[in-house]
Amino acid sequence: MTPRINLVTLGVADVAAARAFYQRLGLTASSAGNDHVAFFDANGIVLGVYGHDALAQDANVASQPPPVFRGVSLAWNAADEAEVYAIIAHAVACGASLVKAPHKVFWGGYSGYFADPDGHLWEVAFNPFFPLSAQGRIELPS
Structure with missing residues (x-):
């Protein structure tokens, strides 16, 4: 498997x-x-x-109303800090809610959060320890 x-x-x-x-x-x-x-x-x-x-x-x-915090977030990794801002601004312009403005974070990167119209939480982050490939995919260290 x-x-x-x-x-x-x-x-x-x-x-x-x-x-x-x-x-x-x-x-x-x-x-x-x-x-x-x-x-x-x-x-x-x-x-x-x-x-x-x-x-x-x-x-x-059983179907129940979604809680405010579902205990899950999706992540959209950006190439740099400026792209974090651009992605979050674009998401808000598309109808998302700003949850947490982009800022420098304790682990050495840069991130912020938005929620889609159904409340699904998205983190947008620049992580200098997870470089992106040419295809925009995270390249984890081995």
């Missing part, structure tokens, strides 16, 4: 609205989606948006 994460699915209140938000953010929706689900290529990982209640039903768990 080879461990991997190929797809991250977010439960959303309105699939069409979530699709529109992520398209404004710059992701391209795949033709594999439909009125009930949308898929986006996120540079090696597929991001999916699916109805919150339908996702709970699919997993055979």
Whole structure:
């Protein structure tokens, strides 16, 4: 078995609205989606948006209103500090909420947070210890 994460699915209140938000953010929706689900290529990982209640039903768990803090964040790594600002400003202009303004952080990098319209938390970070490849992917040290 080879461990991997190929797809991250977010439960959303309105699939069409979530699709529109992520398209404004710059992701391209795949033709594999439909009125009930949308898929986006996120540079090696597929991001999916699916109805919150339908996702709970699919997993055979009780649907409950999402908590304010879900205990999960998604990360968008930037090439430098200026790009952190640019990404967060763009996300807010697209309809995200600013959660935490970009700033220098204790571990030596630079980060801030926004929440998508459904409250999913995104960290935008420049991490000088995790350089990005030419394809924009993190290159972890061995």
